[in-house]
Structures are given as structure tokens and as C-alpha cells.
Amino acid sequence: xxxxxxxxxxxxxxxxxxxxxxxxxxxxxxxxxxxxxxxxxxxxxxxxxxxxxxxxxxxxxxxxxxxxxxxxxxxxxxxxxxxxxxxxxxxxxxxxxxxxxxxxxxxxxxxxxxxxxxxxxxxxxxxxxxxxxxxxxxxxxxxxxxxxxxxxxxxxxxxxxxxxxxxxxxxxxxxxxxxxxxxxxxxxxxxxxxxxxxxxxxxxxxxxxxxxxxxxxxxxxxxxxxxxxxxxxxxxxxxxxxxxxxxxxxxxxxxxxxxxxxxxxxxxxxxxxxxxxxxxxxxxxxxxxxxxxxxxxxxxxxxxxxxxxxxxxxxxxxxxxxxxxxxxxxxxxxxxxxxxxxxxxxxxxx
Amino acid sequence: xxxxxxxxxxxxxxxxxxxxxxxxxxxxxxxxxxxxxxxxxxxxxxxxxxxxxxxxxxxxxxxxxxxxxxxxxxxxxxxxxxxxxxxxxxxxxxxxxxxxxxxxxxxxxxxxxxxxxxxxxxxxxxxxxxxxxxxxxxxxxxxxxxxxxxxxxxxxxxxxxxxxxxxxxxxxxxxxxxxxxxxxxxxxxxxxxxxxxxxxxxxxxxxxxxxxxxxxxxxxxxxxxxxxxxxxxxxxxxxxxxxxxxxxxxxxxxxxxxxxxxxxxxxxxxxxxxxxxxxxxxxxxxxxxxxxxxxxxxxxxxxxxxxxxxxx
Numbered sequence: 001x002x003x004x005x006x007x008x009x010x011x012x013x014x015x016x017x018x019x020x021x022x023x024x025x026x027x028x029x030x031x032x033x034x035x036x037x038x039x040x041x042x043x044x045x046x047x048x049x050x051x052x053x054x055x056x057x058x059x060x061x062x063x064x065x066x067x068x069x070x071x072x073x074x075x076x077x078x079x080x081x082x083x084x085x086x087x088x089x090x091x092x093x094x095x096x097x098x099x100x101x102x103x104x105x106x107x108x109x110x111x112x113x114x115x116x117x118x119x120x121x122x123x124x125x126x127x128x129x130x131x132x133x134x135x136x137x138x139x140x141x142x143x144x145x146x147x148x149x150x151x152x153x154x155x156x157x158x159x160x161x162x163x164x165x166x167x168x169x170x171x172x173x174x175x176x177x178x179x180x181x182x183x184x185x186x187x188x189x190x191x192x193x194x195x196x197x198x199x200x201x202x203x204x205x206x207x208x209x210x211x212x213x214x215x216x217x218x219x220x221x222x223x224x225x226x227x228x229x230x231x232x233x234x235x236x237x238x239x240x241x242x243x244x245x246x247x248x249x250x251x252x253x254x255x256x257x258x259x260x261x262x263x264x265x266x267x268x269x270x271x272x273x274x275x276x277x278x279x280x281x282x283x284x285x286x287x288x289x290x291x292x293x294x295x296x297x298x299x300x301x302x303x304x305x306x307x308x309x310x311x312x313x314x315x316x317x318x319x320x321x322x323x324x325x326x327x328x329x330x331x332x333x334x335x336x337x338x339x340x341x342x343x344x345x346x347x348x349x350x
Numbered sequence: 351x352x353x354x355x356x357x358x359x360x361x362x363x364x365x366x367x368x369x370x371x372x373x374x375x376x377x378x379x380x381x382x383x384x385x386x387x388x389x390x391x392x393x394x395x396x397x398x399x400x401x402x403x404x405x406x407x408x409x410x411x412x413x414x415x416x417x418x419x420x421x422x423x424x425x426x427x428x429x430x431x432x433x434x435x436x437x438x439x440x441x442x443x444x445x446x447x448x449x450x451x452x453x454x455x456x457x458x459x460x461x462x463x464x465x466x467x468x469x470x471x472x473x474x475x476x477x478x479x480x481x482x483x484x485x486x487x488x489x490x491x492x493x494x495x496x497x498x499x500x501x502x503x504x505x506x507x508x509x510x511x512x513x514x515x516x517x518x519x520x521x522x523x524x525x526x527x528x529x530x531x532x533x534x535x536x537x538x539x540x541x542x543x544x545x546x547x548x549x550x551x552x553x554x555x556x557x558x559x560x561x562x563x564x565x566x567x568x569x570x571x572x573x574x575x576x577x578x579x580x581x582x583x584x585x586x587x588x589x590x591x592x593x594x595x596x597x598x599x600x601x602x603x604x605x606x607x608x609x610x611x612x613x614x615x616x617x618x619x620x621x622x623x624x625x626x627x628x629x630x631x632x633x634x635x636x637x638x639x640x641x642x643x644x645x646x647x648x649x650x651x652x653x654x655x656x657x658x659x660x661x662x
Contacts, residue, residue: 026366033370108535138537164558166517191561193515211514217562219513264573265622294542316544343539
């Protein structure tokens with residue numbers, strides 16, 4: 001029997017064509033199912049944009065923020081990059097608006113630089129690189145004093161007796177190059193990581209975050225006020241409240257801070273009245289609760305507090321604001337799809 | 351038997367669709383198929399399947415420094431966390447076992463519990479934990495250094511709250527390096543952060559600058575687990591093949607596909623207050639010296655009632 005004779009009755013080119021088309025359609029369907037399944041994947045990775053590719057709500061004044069190692073100036077709802085993506089972080093503008101001091105971070109050290117507000121580097125203020133990497137230093141959290149000349153920052157002095165101990169202490173120096181030798185202001189509790197977040201006050205005192213570890217091995221943070229260099233200072237908050245990242249309003253009557261109350265997954269933004277002379281604060285009021293809040297900053301006119309928190313579905317950090325005189329007002333998300341560094345406090349000026 | 355032509359066409363499309371799905375989930379099936387054969391010299395017995403999805407189960411999480419300093423599958427477990435999940439009550443308990451805990455290791459004698467995996471693979475680690483802590487372990491998950499980095503990166507990073515500065519001048523530079531014995535300096539700044547994989551690893555692995563040493567690290571590891579859980583709540587079954595593909599060879603587990611799906615679907619149900627974290631600080635343990643090395647002695651009189659309460 002020949003092969004032609006083996007074909008079923010009615011087998012012809014049309015049927016072959018239809019069968020081929022059906023097979024092709026089935027293959028396409030299977031291919032489509034494969035890709036449809038892929039479309040069901042959750043969007044876990046936020047499509048991060050550079051700040052310069054976005055616009056955001058207009059806020060009063062000018063703000064400096066950091067993303068991916070570059071400092072951006074945020075004004076009138078748009079961002080301008082003032083440094084390259086090269087390890088720049090934690091910008092702080094001087095009260096007179098003429099200078100920015102910022103951290104430039106490398107793999108195993110960081111240094112402070114003096115910049116113009118347009119991002120032009122004027123001077124390197126610290127030199128923390130050594131031939132021996134073990135003798136390198138960190139410098140973080142620079143803040144100008146009210147005189148726009150004194151500079152406060154966290155720095156890790158080496159412990160000559162134990163190279164494992166690396167605790168940050170707050171130092172002060174003059175920002176005008178050539179800078180004078182820095183003097184140590186605070187004495188950190190050992191093996192806690194040290195003192196951070198200096199906020200210089202008009203009377204020459206300093207508010208900052210101090211860490212401690214209790215007998216049950218719990219880490220605590222307190223907002224600390226120190227009147228003079230080397231003085232012991234007082235805790236403005238209780239150890240159990242775990243408050244940190246203080247921000248002080250321009251008139252020094254309000255203190256904003258982040259408190260985690262023993263929690264490890266969320267922190268509240270709280271605001272309290274501040275009595276610098278009396279070295280005390282009023283009862284803190286929670287403004288943002290059960291959110292991963294960081295780095296509050298008062299607007300220059302005192303009408304808003306900016307802070308960092310993840311977007312609606314978690315992920316990278318965005319800029320938010322809340323009014324400091326209305327605990328009932330919900331916070332407002334200013335940016336979307338950015339990946340701002342929440343350890344770099346938004347620095348807000350006129 | 352005669353099938354109408356239309357049914358044949360429908361069957362063809364259904365087959366094509368199933369084939370498409372099968373190809374999509376292929377990495378997951380491959381991962382599941384190889385999960386229990388990479389666990390060391392002795393294959394791990396397939397755990398008993400759960401009769402119902404609401405029955406509590408216990409998973410042993412193992413983390414190892416699997417860099418070039420160590421022969422493959424001859425690594426210690428730097429991190430051991432026992433996790434009890436109760437889907438019915440939506441409660442979970444995490445118990446960190448100190449790596450230097452001085453215990454009786456089956457077939458080996460007295461030793462640090464971290465060495466049980468080195469000599470006996472996952473079987474050995476499970477046996478050591480089961481015999482000392484008097485618990486039944488249903489499943490285990492083992493992950494190496496790069497595996498953790500990939501996992502966090504694949505989830506799009508994790509949000510965490512760093513309680514205090516973590517500064518370490520002797521952090522091991524043993525990933526993607528020619529000198530696995532080198533060190534570099536690490537500074538993880540406090541506050542809310544969004545970690546990528548490398549920085550999350552630095553946070554949970556560093557210990558030199560912490561007054562609490564390995565106990566502080568254990569707390570940070572539990573914190574990372576919670577952060578991973580929070581991110582996992584945002585993913586679904588369609589994400590698993592890509593995740594399995596990314597983790598090929600970096601993660602070993604006996605957890606089957608069905609329980610994995612169950613875990614991911616439950617992740618959002620376990621809120622902070624429903625997750626209990628246990629670290630065996632004094633009086634549960636005490637520091638000491640045995641076998642020529644610094645060790646941590648267990649106080650079983652304190653530990654076992656605690657474990658019985660949480661894991662039985």
C-alpha cells in the first residue's frame with residue numbers, strides 16, 4: 001500500500017493547512033500562557049528613578065537630599081544634581097547659606113568636604129585615609145554651628161588598647177580651611193557604635209543621639225543634651241523610648257525625633273516642646289505611628305517636618321512631610337519611585 | 351473510543367497551556383528535585399508531609415560562611431535559628447542558637463553546635479538540635495553568604511531599623527575576592543534603612559564592635575528574617591520560579607513547593623506582636639572555656655522548659 005493510499009478519505013491540502021494552523025495556534029497559546037504567568041509576578045522591585053527624572057510637590061525653601069551617592073538640591077518641586085554619584089552623602093548647609101559641608105564615603109573611610117551651594121568642592125576638611133586601612137577613620141553627620149563656622153561631626157577615635165572597639169564620638173572644628181585640630185565633645189558608651197546626629201544649639205550646647213546597652217543586652221538610644229564640651233549631659237528622653245535622630249525647630253522650641261519604643265520593625269515620628277535652658281522636653285506626641293520613619297527635619301519657616309519613609313508598599317525610601325502643629329493631619333508623600341538615603345537627613349534651608 | 355474533533359482541539363490547547371505553565375515553573379521543580387541531594391555526604395530524609403495546612407511546623411534555618419576558606423560542604427553554621435510556625439494561631443517563634451553552644455553532637459562527642467553541619471551535613475545539624483533541644487524538626491533551610499545577598503537583592507532589598515551604629519574594622523572580605531582571609535572596614539549607620547543584599551549581609555554578620563558579640567548578631571539576624579518576611583508578603587507563586595532560578599546552588603532546603611507557597615502566602619499574616627523572638631542570653635547560657643576554646647555553656651534547666659513551651 002502506498003503512502004498516498006494510506007491517507008484518510010478527504011485528506012487534502014486544506015486540511016493540512018488547518019491542522020498546521022491549529023498546531024501553530026496551540027504553540028502560540030502555550031507561549032502566551034508562559035508569558036502571562038510571568039506577568040502575574042508581583043512588582044517587588046520598585047522602578048527607581050533618578051530625582052532629576054521626576055517632579056514632586058512644591059515645598060517651601062530649598063532642601064538637599066542624597067540618592068545613590070549624589071547630592072540633589074530640591075526646590076520648587078524639581079531636583080538638580082549638584083555632585084556626581086561618587087559616595088556623597090549627609091549634606092549640611094551653613095546657617096548663612098554660603099556653604100555646604102558633606103561626607104564623601106569610600107569603601108573603608110569617609111571624609112568631610114566643604115562645598116559651595118552649587119556643589120563646587122572648595123576644600124577637603126578631613127583626611128581619614130591611611131596607608132594602613134586599620135588606621136583609616138570615619139567622619140559622618142556634619143552640622144554647622146549657629147556661627148556658620150564651627151563644624152560638629154561624628155568621628156571614630158581609635159582605642160589604643162582594643163582595635164575591635166570602634167565607637168563614634170562627636171568632635172568640633174572650624175570649617176574655614178585650613179581647619180583647626182578637632183576637639184572631642186562627647187564620650188560615647190563603649191561598644192555601642194557611639195554618638196551621632198549632632199544638632200548645635202544657639203547657646204553653644206549640643207543635642208545628639210547617645211546609645212547604651214542595658215544589663216539584658218537591649219540596645220537603647222536617647223536624645224541627649226550636652227551644655228558644654230566634655231560635660232556629662234542629660235538624657236532628654238528615656239532609654240526605654242529608644243528615641244534618636246533629633247531635629248530642632250529654628251526657634252528651638254520644638255524637638256522632632258524618631259522613637260521605636262523597643263520595636264525593631266517600625267518607629268514613630270514624635271514631636272515634643274523643647275526647653276533648652278531647663279534641659280527638658282514636654283510630653284512627646286506621636287505624629288506618624290508604626291511606620292519605618294527616619295531623619296526628620298524642620299522646614300525653615302517651621303510649618304512642616306520632612307522625613308524619610310518607604311512608599312506605600314515598602315521598598316526604597318521617599319520624602320514625606322507632616323505639619324508639626326497638627327498631630328491629626330495625615331502625612332503627605334512628596335516623592336515616588338526614588339531611592340533616597342534615609343541616613344542622610346534632608347537638609348532644609350530658606 | 352471516538353472523541354469529537356472539537357474536543358481534540360480543546361485538549362490540544364489545554365495541553366499547550368499546561369506545557370507553557372510547566373516551562374514557567376520548571377526552575378522551581380528543578381530546585382525542589384535537587385533540594386535534598388545537595389545537603390552533604392548523607393542525603394536528608396524527606397520530611398513527613400503535613401496532614402493539614404494549619405498544623406504547626408518547625409524549620410531549622412542554617413547560615414554558613416561558605417567562602418573560599420572552606421571546602422564545599424565542610425562549612426560550619428555561623429547562624430542557627432529554630433523557627434516554629436503555627437498557621438492556625440498565626441504565631442511564630444524564632445529561637446537563635448548560639449554558634450558556640452557546647453553540646454553533645456551525635457556520633458561526634460562534645461563540641462560547638464556550629465560544627466555539627468561540618469561533619470554531618472544538614473542531617474548532623476538537625477540531629478544535634480533535635481537531641482539537645484528535644485524538638486522535632488520538620489524542615490531545614492540552608493543558605494550561604496552569596497545566597498543571602500542574592501535573596502535580598504531578588505526581593506528588591508529590605509527595609510530595616512538599625513538600632514545603633516554597627517562599626518567593624520575587621521569585617522571579612524571573603525566574597526568575590528582572591529584573598530578570603532582579608533578584612534575591610536564596615537560602617538552601618540543607625541536608623542531606618544533600605545538594604546541591598548551586600549549591606550544586609552554586613553549588618554547581620556558583623557560582630558566585633560558589638561558589646562553583645564554573637565548575641566547582638568543573632569538579634570540582627572532575626573531582624574533580617576522579619577524584614578525578608580515583610581518583603582515576601584508582596585510576592586506570589588508566579589515569583590517563585592525566578593527566585594528559584596536565582597538561588598540555584600545557593601540555598602538548600604527540604605521545604606516542598608506546597609509548603610513554600612504556604613509560607614509565602616502566610617507571610618503577611620504574621621505581624622510583629624505575633625512573632626516571638628528568643629535569644630539564649632544569660633541565665634539560659636554562660637560563657638566558658640572547653641576543648642581549648644571559648645564556648646557558651648547551655649543551662650538546660652532553663653532552656654528546655656522554654657523550648658518545650660514554644661516548640662511543642
